[in-house]
Amino acid sequence: MNFTDIHTLMPEIVMAVLALAVLLSELVIRRKETVGLLAIVSVAVTAYFIPTSFGTVFNGMFISDGYSVFFKFIFFTCLILTVLISSRYLEIERSSHGEYYALLMFATLGMMLMASAGDLIVLYLGLELMALSLYVLTGFIRHEYRSNEASLKYFLLGAFSSAILLYGIMMIYAQTGTTDINTISSVLTEKKATVSLLLSVIFLLVAFSFKIALAPFHMWTPDVYEGAPTSITAFMSVGPKAAGFAVLGRVFLVGLYPLQINWIPLLIGLSILTMAVGNILAIQQRSVKRMLAYSSIAHAGYAVIGIIAGGNEGVSAMMNYLLIYMFMNIGAFSILILMRSEDFLGESLDDFKGLAKTHPLTAGLMLLFMFSLTGIPPTAGFIGKFYLFKAAVGAGYTWLAIVTVIFSAISAYFYLRVVIYMYMHEPEGEAVSLSGSPSLGLALLISALLVLFIGIYPSPFISFARIVTG
Amino acid sequence: MIPLHWYLWLGSIVFCIGIFGFLAKRNIIIMFLSIELMLNGVNISLVALSHYMQDLRGEILVFFIIAVAAAEAAIGLAIVVSLFRNRTSPHVDEIRELKG
Numbered sequence: 001m002n003f004t005d006i007h008t009l010m011p012e013i014v015m016a017v018l019a020l021a022v023l024l025s026e027l028v029i030r031r032k033e034t035v036g037l038l039a040i041v042s043v044a045v046t047a048y049f050i051p052t053s054f055g056t057v058f059n060g061m062f063i064s065d066g067y068s069v070f071f072k073f074i075f076f077t078c079l080i081l082t083v084l085i086s087s088r089y090l091e092i093e094r095s096s097h098g099e100y101y102a103l104l105m106f107a108t109l110g111m112m113l114m115a116s117a118g119d120l121i122v123l124y125l126g127l128e129l130m131a132l133s134l135y136v137l138t139g140f141i142r143h144e145y146r147s148n149e150a151s152l153k154y155f156l157l158g159a160f161s162s163a164i165l166l167y168g169i170m171m172i173y174a175q176t177g178t179t180d181i182n183t184i185s186s187v188l189t190e191k192k193a194t195v196s197l198l199l200s201v202i203f204l205l206v207a208f209s210f211k212i213a214l215a216p217f218h219m220w221t222p223d224v225y226e227g228a229p230t231s232i233t234a235f236m237s238v239g240p241k242a243a244g245f246a247v248l249g250r251v252f253l254v255g256l257y258p259l260q261i262n263w264i265p266l267l268i269g270l271s272i273l274t275m276a277v278g279n280i281l282a283i284q285q286r287s288v289k290r291m292l293a294y295s296s297i298a299h300a301g302y303a304v305i306g307i308i309a310g311g312n313e314g315v316s317a318m319m320n321y322l323l324i325y326m327f328m329n330i331g332a333f334s335i336l337i338l339m340r341s342e343d344f345l346g347e348s349l350d351d352f353k354g355l356a357k358t359h360p361l362t363a364g365l366m367l368l369f370m371f372s373l374t375g376i377p378p379t380a381g382f383i384g385k386f387y388l389f390k391a392a393v394g395a396g397y398t399w400l401a402i403v404t405v406i407f408s409a410i411s412a413y414f415y416l417r418v419v420i421y422m423y424m425h426e427p428e429g430e431a432v433s434l435s436g437s438p439s440l441g442l443a444l445l446i447s448a449l450l451v452l453f454i455g456i457y458p459s460p461f462i463s464f465a466r467i468v469t470g
Numbered sequence: 471m472i473p474l475h476w477y478l479w480l481g482s483i484v485f486c487i488g489i490f491g492f493l494a495k496r497n498i499i500i501m502f503l504s505i506e507l508m509l510n511g512v513n514i515s516l517v518a519l520s521h522y523m524q525d526l527r528g529e530i531l532v533f534f535i536i537a538v539a540a541a542e543a544a545i546g547l548a549i550v551v552s553l554f555r556n557r558t559s560p561h562v563d564e565i566r567e568l569k570g
Contacts, residue, residue, distance in 0.1 A: 124538075
């Protein structure tokens, strides 16, 4: 190693230092919104070091390439949007503490390490940094039992899945003698697929499925997403999930690529099961927050198709899908936050009755996000699904694309039900009072504009993802 | 000299005891301990492998696992404490406000 290697690691170092600074600044800054603003500034400073960071350093342990930079772009945007939607919400929940923003930044740092990991050790450390911060954030509303419970469930299953991941890493290490992802790939090309190798692939796959909530390892998701603070649910369903996909892509499409024939059927099975579970169970949910949790399970099922299809086309389709999913999902959760006020939960489907009469603009935005999540043109959701299907058909999985289309038709039922409640029901009781704030409005504006923009003019984003993977 | 696969068997048995404990016991503290057992099963195997392959990576990973496990225990117990402030029961079956 020489000292110039530091350039590649600079974004992570800056992020870590600034996260600590934000943690300390909380002691002297009375207004917690200012701490949030500091977090946003830190992200901007970190992003400044990204363009000079390309390279592979520390004997291949840390890789900064187009693939990781694209994911870091997703994480940064996700962090900024989450900070924007949080400040007012935390006051309503009476949990406005500055540590919240520092923890969000540590979680983002963990995700950055995951996206850049060239070695299973770095991957594990990044994953734990992200997960440990998220356990705390999930239980952030300490006086509320639901939040505690969600945090405990997340913690138990998260720690369990980390142990399984470690066993998988250990088995890979036993058989290849290394933990470096590129070396694993070259060792495996000369090896035959033995039972113990396949077993280690299964261990890794199970652990990652826990993290990105693929059925049948999704059981924690609805509970955790429902109990966690809504802003954290928005964050968790986008950032950590994208980070999970980043490592899934890196480990399976690089490290375990020689065993592709063996893991593709498993991944196809998981994908179909995930879409089925997510979409069908979402139908019977009365709580919109819980419905969005199931929908996030289903969307993970769609995005996996990008990894199954593989290649430049598949990976860039997956990355685009995750990017688009971020805007529409955070948008939908922002509406939920907007509905929440001091003595009103605003999570039930009934709370949305007649919203179009009382608050036409909010209802219109929710309509946009619901259309996008369903995948109706001209919204971004359509573009995301379109490129995924194109990649699947191009890789010879036409039948899988058809299955996905069927499931996404099912999903229209529960997404559009929200729209029906808003537009075709009369308002009941008192009108819902919205708790808006300028920052929340800004987050909604950004998400809504990008959902429309990517839907109408997707080519810059598509070619961006193609270039970085190519 | 004790052959490598004895260690690997020991590691996998400890790991399986951990899995069994996690799935079968309903006390949160016992579930924590089971997760620690799983991690230590991995640690035993990694150290043995590292020694027999004359490679340091395994041992480095073990140090990281131990450090992370300590952080995990701290956070886990903190979560349990905050849960107990609202309701006092160590049994997971009674923690079911959110229906899975």
